[in-house]
Amino acid sequence: MITEINNSLYDQFIADFEERAARIENESVYSLRKKAMEQFKLLGFPSTKVEDWKYTNVMPFLSADFTFKQPVNTNTTEVGIQQFRIAALECYQIVLLNGEYQPQLSDEIVNKNISVTSLKESYQEETFQKNFGQQLNLNKHHFGALNTAFFKDGLFITTKDNAVAEKPLHIIYLFDSDANLFIQPRHLFVFGKNSNTTLIETYVAANVNSKVFINSVSEITMGENASLHHYNIQTPHDGTVLINHTEVNQKDSSCYNNYCTSFPGADLIRNNLNVALEGENIGSHLYGLYLVADKQLIDNHTLVDHRKPHCQSNELYKGVMKENALGVFNGKVLVRKDAQKTNAFQQNNNLMLSSSAVIESKPQLEIFADDVKCSHGSTVGRFNEDALFYLRSRGISEEQAIALLINAFVFDVTEKIPIPAIQLHINKLIEQSLNELETVS
Amino acid sequence: MLSVRNLQVSIDDNEILKGLSLEIKPGEVHAIMGPNGSGKSTLASVLAGNENYKVKEGKVFFEGKDLLDMAPEIRAREGIFVAFQYPVEIPGVSNINFLKTALAEIKSYRNLPPLEARDFLKLLKEKQKLVEFDASLTNRSLNEGFSGGEKKRNEIFQLAMLDPKLAILDETDSGLDIDALRIVAKGVNKLRSEKNAFIIITHYQRLLEYIIPDFVHVLYNGQIVKSGGKELALELEEKGYDWLKEISPTDELA
Ligand SMILES: Nc1ncnc2c1ncn2[C@@H]1O[C@H](COP(=O)(O)OP(=O)(O)O)[C@@H](O)[C@H]1O
Ligand SMILES: [Mg+2]
Numbered sequence: 001m002i003t004e005i006n007n008s009l010y011d012q013f014i015a016d017f018e019e020r021a022a023r024i025e026n027e028s029v030y031s032l033r034k035k036a037m038e039q040f041k042l043l044g045f046p047s048t049k050v051e052d053w054k055y056t057n058v059m060p061f062l063s064a065d066f067t068f069k070q071p072v073n074t075n076t077t078e079v080g081i082q083q084f085r086i087a088a089l090e091c092y093q094i095v096l097l098n099g100e101y102q103p104q105l106s107d108e109i110v111n112k113n114i115s116v117t118s119l120k121e122s123y124q125e126e127t128f129q130k131n132f133g134q135q136l137n138l139n140k141h142h143f144g145a146l147n148t149a150f151f152k153d154g155l156f157i158t159t160k161d162n163a164v165a166e167k168p169l170h171i172i173y174l175f176d177s178d179a180n181l182f183i184q185p186r187h188l189f190v191f192g193k194n195s196n197t198t199l200i201e202t203y204v205a206a207n208v209n210s211k212v213f214i215n216s217v218s219e220i221t222m223g224e225n226a227s228l229h230h231y232n233i234q235t236p237h238d239g240t241v242l243i244n245h246t247e248v249n250q251k252d253s254s255c256y257n258n259y260c261t262s263f264p265g266a267d268l269i270r271n272n273l274n275v276a277l278e279g280e281n282i283g284s285h286l287y288g289l290y291l292v293a294d295k296q297l298i299d300n301h302t303l304v305d306h307r308k309p310h311c312q313s314n315e316l317y318k319g320v321m322k323e324n325a326l327g328v329f330n331g332k333v334l335v336r337k338d339a340q341k342t343n344a345f346q347q348n349n350n351l352m353l354s355s356s357a358v359i360e361s362k363p364q365l366e367i368f369a370d371d372v373k374c375s376h377g378s379t380v381g382r383f384n385e386d387a388l389f390y391l392r393s394r395g396i397s398e399e400q401a402i403a404l405l406i407n408a409f410v411f412d413v414t415e416k417i418p419i420p421a422i423q424l425h426i427n428k429l430i431e432q433s434l435n436e437l438e439t440v441s
Numbered sequence: 442m443l444s445v446r447n448l449q450v451s452i453d454d455n456e457i458l459k460g461l462s463l464e465i466k467p468g469e470v471h472a473i474m475g476p477n478g479s480g481k482s483t484l485a486s487v488l489a490g491n492e493n494y495k496v497k498e499g500k501v502f503f504e505g506k507d508l509l510d511m512a513p514e515i516r517a518r519e520g521i522f523v524a525f526q527y528p529v530e531i532p533g534v535s536n537i538n539f540l541k542t543a544l545a546e547i548k549s550y551r552n553l554p555p556l557e558a559r560d561f562l563k564l565l566k567e568k569q570k571l572v573e574f575d576a577s578l579t580n581r582s583l584n585e586g587f588s589g590g591e592k593k594r595n596e597i598f599q600l601a602m603l604d605p606k607l608a609i610l611d612e613t614d615s616g617l618d619i620d621a622l623r624i625v626a627k628g629v630n631k632l633r634s635e636k637n638a639f640i641i642i643t644h645y646q647r648l649l650e651y652i653i654p655d656f657v658h659v660l661y662n663g664q665i666v667k668s669g670g671k672e673l674a675l676e677l678e679e680k681g682y683d684w685l686k687e688i689s690p691t692d693e694l695a
């Protein structure tokens with residue numbers, strides 16, 4: 001399915017892979033790369049004929065002239081990173097520049113039960129070898145296969161059994177390049193039994209002048225009874241494409257909470273969040289929020305895969321769409337034959353601020369067990385005009401009233417955020433993007 | 442204060458108000474009574490600026506300014522308040538935040554300094570007490586899950602907080618038990634002054650036993666067919682609305 005538009009990029013990848021073969025860094029990693037490369041050759045880039053990419057056309061974004069080389073002379077400094085911090089949040093700050101871990105810009109982790117290193121320095125580690133590449137299905141994910149074949153580096157974070165992260169880990173992914181950059185970060189996060197961690201991932205771009213195509217893959221493994229609060233805060237600006245694939249594997253009695261928030265800016269954001277409930281008594285909570293502005297596309301694909309009995313999953317995604325925005329929500333809940341006594345709920349609500357915005361919402365339930373409680377639903381609506389009038393009739397301006405109503409709409413999601421500083425941060429980002437939305441109209 | 446002249450209003454091509462005139466001066470309380478469907482709520486909605494209602498003819502002046510030219514929020518800031526017959530539920534907007542925003546915008550429009558947080562809370566407490574509004578309701582989402590009576594009480598609480606020049610109460614009494622009715626009436630009576638005015642819309646004279654009106658108008662079929670003093674309310678209570686058919690000018694034409 002290789003189309004003409006990305007032929008040159010495709011050729012570029014083939015050449016790059018051959019060059020790479022000449023300097024094998026690690027035998028097992030290389031054999032996985034080779035497998036992935038074979039797979040990518042079969043799959044190519046996904047066209048809109050591929051069901052999972054039906055509404056999201058990546059082809060136009062692949063036609064730019066990209067470099068795979070790490071830019072060298074970037075002038076990102078401690079000062080530049082300040083602006084991406086979360087105000088009043090005590091945390092370990094971990095900075096990556098163009099996909100590479102920057103210890104000199106990051107906080108030293110004093111907690112001996114938490115280890116943060118660069119991925120490519122971890123190939124010899126037992127935990128790496130046991131977990132790396134275990135969850136991603138190369139036969140199905142075009143960009144996942146591409147990433148596996150070509151990733152250069154990323155993060156390897158592990159926590160020991162019973163580890164409690166005394167403060168959140170805040171990863172800031174910074175992108176800064178004068179040339180158009182195609183970058184493929186790869187991360188592995190392994191959380192020990194009974195561990196308790198908060199992980200925040202913030203996506204930002206520092207340079208507005210060039211295009212950045214980010215094809216990122218993260219694999220997350222949670223041991224028995226582990227708890228993870230996982231935030232994605234996506235605020236890259238225009239010219240950026242972010243393909244963000246996350247695989248989560250949960251063992252018995254673990255609890256995973258994901259808060260995925262996407263704000264206007266990027267040309268395209270595609271999130272694949274696949275959660276495998278590989279044990280009993282697991283809880284998985286997926287909360288999403290997307291604000292989409294003009295000529296943007298935000299696409300959330302989630303998969304909640306119930307494999308064992310007695311688990312609970314709960315998913316709530318809310319979208320606010322403006323002008324000619326395009327949004328895609330595709331949420332699949334799979335309840336396998338063994339997964340009796342499953343409770344699975346899924347809801348997607350969309351608020352359309354303009355009649356030319358489009359949302360493609362597709363909740364899917366596939367149930368093969370008979371003793372389960374599942375529900376799903378999807379709504380697309382405009383403003384409640386009566387509510388708007390009521391607010392205005394009390395002296396509140398139309399803009400303020402709209403802002404109040406949008407905040408009320410997203411409140412179900414934001415109220416779920418347990419850390420006040422993060423909640424405040426998200427609310428500020430919402431307010432900021434609403435103001436921007438207002439000036440656009 | 443308010444001058445309504447030959448107001449003709451329709452919705453979806455149905456004529457509802459058919460030439461209504463009304464004059465209200467500061468310090469006055471006017472009652473508007475009339476059977477269901479006569480156009481009472483329509484009048485309130487038009488004065489509040491609801492754009493679903495189309496004004497075909499007529500003028501409305503508020504303190505000499507053309508009211509019909511103003512957006513709903515400007516009318517509110519100028520000093521008009523409607524306690525709605527059916528207040529809207531707005532989940533996710535907290536009552537307190539809503540009041541804070543409204544008050545701030547009204548103050549700023551009138552070139553008054555904004556209230557300090559402490560003063561705002563003081564005002565809130567004072568007005569809660571005045572209309573005996575349950576403090577726990579203040580912290581909830583606006584009207585969400587409120588009983589019918591609680592919603593009406595919230596309207597009066599907002600009225601007390603925003604301190605309008607002209608307050609229009611649309612059937613605030615319906616859905617209130619006798620105790621709640623007394624409390625609301627007591628609150629309104631305390632808010633009455635030489636500077637403000639009230640329009641009390643009701644179709645029972647019960648409320649008017651507690652809030653004594655200076656004038657009573659009978660709205661029938663989109664027009665004021667009779668005006669009088671407070672004794673007119675009693676007359677209506679006695680005779681019902683049927684006898685209006687005889688004096689309705691529209692019916693005479695028909
Ligand atoms: N939104 C609306 N759409 C259509 N008809 C309406 C609407 N609102 C009011 N009406 C009609 O207008 C007339 C007057 O209604 P209303 O002003 O609510 O009367 P009242 O408050 O005196 O009971 C009624 O016949 C009613 O059915
Ligand atoms: Mg009515």
